């Protein structure tokens with residue numbers, strides 16, 4: 001239960017960029033590895049921008065994609081910051 005509570009509190013501070021936190025699994029103080037993946041909203045923004053030929057932009061901007069945070073030590077999936 002304690003590790004779940006810690007994980008939940010970690011998720012609250014997750015942003016678009018890597019953050020320093022204590023991994024709920026290995027208990028190491030780490031800076032998260034962030035992988036960006038396009039979300040439904042990225043595709044919607046792409047559609048909105050298609051009229052001005054900028055539709056590829058949301059796919060290039062980290063702030064327009066979901067940020068998945070992983071522990072670099074054990075690879076544990078810590079949480080996701082939804083765009």
Ligand SMILES: [Zn+2]
Pocket residue numbers: 023024025026027028071072073074075076
């Ligand atoms: Zn870890």
